[in-house]
Amino acid sequence: SIGPGALGAIAAALGDPSLVLTLITAIGDVDSALPSRAMWELSRLPKDSSEYLQGLDAFLSEYGSRGPNEWDIRSDTWETKPALAISLIDTMRGALDDQSPIIRNEKNAELRRAAEKQVRTALMSQPDVLAQFDMALHSAHLYLAGRERAKTNIIKVVHEVRMAAFALAERTGYTRSQICMLLADELDAFASQPDEFRARLAQRERQYLDLFDLEPPFIVNGIVPPLSQWARRGETVTTSVVVGDVLTGAPGAPGLYTGKARVILDAADPSALEPGEVLVAPFTDPAWTPLFVAAGAVVVDVGAVVSHAIIVSRELGLACVVSATDATKRIPDGAVITVDGANGTVTIVSMP
Template identity: 40%
Template sequence: MDIRKPWVVDSTLSERFPVYTRGNAGEVAGMVASPLQQTVISGWRSETAWRQALVDFGAFEETEFSPDHLDILGIVHGYIYINLSIQRVFGVRMPGASPELMDRTYLGASAGAPTYTPQPGDNAPQYSARVEESIARVMSTRSRPDLDSDAHAARVLRSERPDYSTLSDLELIEYSNAVHERYAADFLRKHMLMMYESSIVTGFLDQVLASLGDPSLAVSLMGGWGGVASAAPAQELWRLGRLVAGSKSLVKEFENGTADVLDRLRASTGERARTFVKEFDSFLFEYGSRSTQEWDVFPPDWETHPNIVVNLVDQMRKLPEDRAPSVTGAQVREGRESLLRELRSKLGANSEALGQLEAAVAALSVWMPARELSKTNYIRVLHEVRLPLRELGKRYEARGILESFEDLALLRLDEVEQLTTDPRVADVIADRKRWVAELEKLEPPFVVVAGEISSPTTWEQRTGPSAAPIAASGDVLTGIAACPGTATGIARVVLDPNEAEELEPGEILVAPETDPGWTPLFTTCSGVVVNVGSPLSHAAIVSRELGIPAVLAVDQATRRIKTGTLLTVDGTAGTVTIH
C-alpha cells in the first residue's frame, strides 16, 4: 500500500478547467470517497446530472466536457473536489455574475486559489440568449408544482419499498440501480439546476440593494419564508420533545437512560408510551433518510440509527418554550417584514428600484424553499438506492465474507456485482481499508490545480498542530454572514453531531460543516460557526429559517476555537469575536 499512488477511484483532472476546490464539497463529503460511493452516488452519476443541469441552464454545451474523464467532480487521493474553473466560466457567461462572485460562493474567505485568468472560449456570447431565457423563466416563476409531485413520488416509493428478504443478491443490486434510473438521476439533475436558478435570485437581490451600501440587507431578506423542507425535521423533533416534556412517565423513561429507552417504550402498554412510539415511527418514515455525510453510501441515517433521533429528542425536551422553532422562525419573519417596510419606504421615490425589490422578494419566496425541497426529494430517493446495498452487505457479513457490512463500500459497484458469484473479490478490502485509514488522517488541500497535485505525505495531519494559531482574546475571525443577529455564549466544538450530547442550551456550536444531520442542533445552540459554507449552503438556509445567528466559511474554526471559549457571533457582519 502506497498512499502516494492514486486511490482506486481517483479521477484525471481537467486540463481545460484545471482549478478545483473542496469548498461546498467538504460540506457533504467530508471524508474519503469509498469506491462504492463513487460508483453509486458520486462519480459519473453525479457528473452526468451536473453537466445536464449546466446545459439545461444554457451556459454550456455537452461538447465542452470530456467524454472520458470527470470534469466537474474530481477525486484527488480519495477526496471529492468541485471544479472551480467551470464555476468561474459560468460566472463569465452569466449576466450580473463574475468569476470573483463564484470564488466567494465556493471559497468563502479562504485563500489559495490562483487568480482567474481568462481562457479562449470562456467568454462565449452564443450562450447569452439561452442564459437570458433562464433568467426570465426564474424571475417569472411563482410556484414549482413539479417539486411537490416529486415529493409525492418519493413518499410513494418509500411506502412501496419491497421486502428485501424476498430478493436475491443480484436482485438487490438491480432494484438499487432501477431506483436510481427511475428517480434519483432526474431528481439530482433538478437539484443541480436549482443551485444555478436560485443564484439568479440572490444575485438580482444583491444588485437591487447595492446602492444602499449595506451587504447585510440581502442576507436579512433571505430567511423566514417558511416551508423549508430541511428545517422541517427540527420542527418535528421539537414536537416530539414537547410530547416527552409534557408527560411525567415519558420524562422518567428518558431520565432512566436513552440507550434503550425506545425498546422500553415499545414494550410498554401505557397510553403515552404508545403515542410517542407511533409519532416517533411516523417521524422515521418521513425523515429517516436524513443523516450526516448524506453523500456517503452507508451514512448513519436516522432510520437505521434511530438512537440518534432519541438523543435529539432528549435534548429538545430540556429546552425552554421560547426556543421553539415556531417562535424563533416567527421572529425571523417579523424582522424580514420590518426590513421590507423600511426598504420600501427608502425606495418609494424610485419606482424602478422599488419594482425590482418586489420582483426579487417574490422570487425569493419561491426559490429559497424550492432549493431545499429539491435536495430533500433527492436524498429521499437516494435512501432507497442505498438501503438494498446495505442489506446485501449485511448478508455478506452474516456469511462471513465481510467482517462488517460497511466493508462492502470498499468495492466498486461492478466488483459488488462480481461478488455475487465470486467471494474472492472481497480479498482487496483489507488493503483498501488500511489505505482509507491513512488518507483520513490527513487534511486535503482546500484548492488543487491539475498537474500540480502535492503528495498526500506532505498534507497536514488532522490531529496535528493547526496551521493557524489558536484564537486569543480580542481576535476577530471573519467569514460569511449567513443569518443576521448576534449571540454571545460559550463555544462548543462538535466534530460529529451524533456525539453532541454535551452541547448545552445557549452555547455556540462550532462545527466543521453542517448538512441536515446537524440542523436539529441549531435549536439547542444560540449561534453557529462553521469552517465551510456559503450564503446558499444548507447551514445558511436552515439557520435563517430557525433564526440562529450564523457565520460560515471561518477558516479552521474548529481548530482555532477551543471548547469553553467565550465568543460573540455576529451573523450580520460575518464576524466571530473572541472574548
C-alpha cells in the same frame, strides 16, 4: 442564485448591504428545517408515552434518509441507526419552550416582512427598480427553498441505494462498510462469487480508512495536490487566540449573540451542547439541524451564502458566521464569544 445577488445589489444601493440577510430570512417551506420542527414536537413528549413512540416511528418513516454524512452510502442514517435521531431529540429536551423553532421562525418572518416594507417604501419613487426588487425577492425565496428540496430528493434516492447495499452485506456476510467498497462493474461477479472479494474489499477498506488521517486541503478552484502532499491530522499548526481577538468569516444570518462556545466535531455525538451555547462546527448538513434549535448562535469553519448552516440559521433566527477558517481549532471549548452574523465576525470575550 440570481435572486439573492440582485437583492444584494439593491440593498447595497440603499446603503445597507446587510439588509439582504434579513430579506431571505424565515422564508418557510425549507425542507432542511422540517426535521427540527418534528423533533421539537417529539422532545415535548414523555419518552415512555405512546404518543412519543408513535411519533418517533412516523418521524423515522418521513425523515429516515437523513443523517450525518448522508451523501455517503456507507454512513448510518436516522433509519438505519435511530439512536442518532433520539440523541438529538434528547438534546432538545433541555431547551425552554420559547426556543421552539416555530416561534423563532415566526419572529424572524416579522423582521423579514418589516425589511420588505422598508425597501418598498424606499423604492416607491422608482417603480422600475421596485418591480425588479419584487421579482428578485420571489426568485430568491424560490431558489433557496428549491435548492433544499433538490437535495432532499437526491438524498432519498441515495438512501434507497444504501438500504440495498446494507441488505446485500447482511446476506453475504460482509460488513456494511466493506460492501460499499465494491465498484459498480463488479456487482454481477460479486453476486455470483461473493467470497472471492473478501481480500480485495478488506484492502480497499483499509486504504479508505487511512484517508481519514489526512487533512483535505481547502480548494475552491485549482489543482488538487497529490495525497502525499496532504498534511496529516494533528500536524497542522494553528494560531492560538487571546481575549479580544476577532475571527473574520462570511456573514451568514443576522444577529448579535454572546455565549459559551461549544465545539462539536461530530453530529452523532451532540450530548455536550447545552441550550443557549454557541455551536462551533467544522461543517453542517441536515443531521446538524436539530442542534441549531438548542444553540444560541452558530459558527462554522466552511460555508457560503447559500450553505446549509446559513439557510437553517435564517429560518431559526440564529446569528451565524461561516467560513471562519479553523474556528473549531482556534476557539477553545468553553470560551465566551460574541457572534456578529451581519458582519461575519467572532470576538473572543473570555477564555475558559
